[in-house]
Amino acid sequence: MPSLSKSMEKLEVESAFIVLDKARELERQGKEIVHFEIGQPDFPTPKHIIEAAKKALDEGKTGYTPAAGIYELREAVAEYISESRGVDVKPKEVVITVGAKMGIFASLIAFLDPGDEVVIPSPTYPAYEGVTKFVGGVPVTVKLREERGFSPSGEEIASAVTDKTKAIVINTPGNPTGGVYSREDIEAIYEVAKKRDIVVISDEIYEHIIFDGKKHVSALSIGDKEHTVLLGGFSKSWSMTGWRLGWVIAPEKVADKVAKVQLNSASCPASFVQYAAIAALKGPWDDVWKMVKEYEARRNLIYEEVNSIPGFSMIKPAATFYAFPNVSKLGVKSSKLADMLLNEAGVALLPGTSFGAEGEGYLRISFATSRENIKKGMKRIRDFVKEKFS
Ligand SMILES: Cc1ncc(COP(=O)(O)O)c(C=O)c1O
CATH class of the missing domain: 3.40.640.10 (Type I PLP-dependent aspartate aminotransferase-like (Major domain))
Known part of the structure; x- marks a missing residue:
């Protein structure tokens, strides 16, 4: 087979999909994972559509x-x-x-x-x-x-x-x-x-x-x-x-x-x-506004949860379904921390560096998931951080 093009080397794979693959592999091995990695609404498409x-x-x-x-x-x-x-x-x-x-x-x-x-x-x-x-x-x-x-x-x-x-x-x-x-x-x-x-x-x-x-x-x-x-x-x-x-x-x-x-x-x-x-x-747009209302409630929940984890801090996200906590106080690279959280705490999320080098010191948590899942995942993170970093 002839060699592949040089430009292919410049195309990257979105890391959310890589982390999702890793998480699925762990699930196949019998581990239970809380998913915070994918930026995808967890609601069905509105019926009239x-x-x-x-x-x-x-x-x-x-x-x-x-x-x-x-x-x-x-x-x-x-x-x-x-x-x-x-x-x-x-x-x-x-x-x-x-x-x-x-x-x-x-x-x-x-x-x-x-x-x-x-x-x-x-x-x-x-x-x-x-x-x-x-x-x-x-x-x-x-x-x-x-x-x-x-x-x-x-x-x-x-x-x-x-x-x-x-x-x-x-x-x-x-x-x-x-x-x-x-x-x-x-x-x-x-x-x-x-x-x-x-x-x-x-x-x-x-x-x-x-x-x-x-x-x-x-x-x-x-x-x-x-x-x-x-x-x-x-x-x-x-x-x-x-x-x-x-x-x-x-x-x-x-x-x-x-x-x-x-x-x-x-x-x-x-x-x-x-x-x-x-x-x-x-329209009607009612389902859109219902989803947004739920994201806002989740945003409020995750804001409280994140700020209760030692070494984590976060300003309130004004929009989207992403929390972007600053974890630089823990003194570990974001990618290492994300790996540890996946493998040792069973929480899949993304390092800030998946979004460019400027994301070092941050994690991205997608809260397009139920409040129950958010509480469960955040508890796992809190317990893990307390055990490993204090
Ligand atoms: C900022 C931003 N733009 C574009 C997209 C891609 O959107 P679509 O699914 O419509 O291709 C995403 C998906 O995560 C996104 O976060």
Whole structure:
């Protein structure tokens, strides 16, 4: 067999899936594991969406669709984005993608040439850095700081920008930190982006999972359309991870390129799934808000639990279903601690370094699991830490 491509060496595997594999192996050996590793809602997809998918199947909506998605869904997303962002978005500026992940992939490919730099506030979702490297770009990370609620400093972003910077990728609300970017910080990012003609790629997939009555602040409401690519999707808010459906909002000439990347890889998202997604957007939204309410209760619980563990500390996550405790006081590398917790305490979670080197000293705990599980897992962690570290 001939040798594999050099670019394959740059593609990484999301560590949540590696940890899940390890945990499953331990389970096969008879161990009982509490799962905090995967960022996936533990609720069923709302019923009316499932019904809409069944109806679409019965009606024979089973063929290829246009690469950018069916017009009716592009129209529904355009309406939703226009209304929620207060900006006029046309269906031609919407591409329906195979998950938000395809949106990340396609939009970075659409902009980057080898050597182009991408500024990425980090720790963050690893695909931004991975795809940037894969296409020959250079990720330039800027540390997100706990004391700023994990919102990036405009000054630090500005000083990371060079003549080679093509894009700034932001993620608010953020995985793995649970932080939301402040309006002022997003404004500061656009100040640089507009002056230097840089695109802001804003991943807002957690836009609805936000707590304490806070309202999501979208890049598209602050910046101009010309410098913005907005990413979002159905996976998290509607508990539809396996349906693989997301969206990209971008100026028409960019949207065309994103659709072209999708055409050359997946062709299009699954047809009947797109019809079901119209039902998700049209509502009712009650199930979404019920899930968010439950995440908020879990967030409150885990906040108390984490702060009762010696050596752990955490600011209250403002959004998402991730807790991101600071464990640097324990004086052990995050990856080592995560391994110990899996093998010795039976708790699967991720080291902060799964989200970039800036995540050292942190763990990511997904609380997309029942309160009962949260209590059980946190007790195991507390008992383990007390035994090993005091
Ligand atoms: C920030 C962020 N963006 C995108 C994705 C991928 O979403 P999708 O399942 O729609 O591809 C995830 C999934 O964990 C995520 O955390």
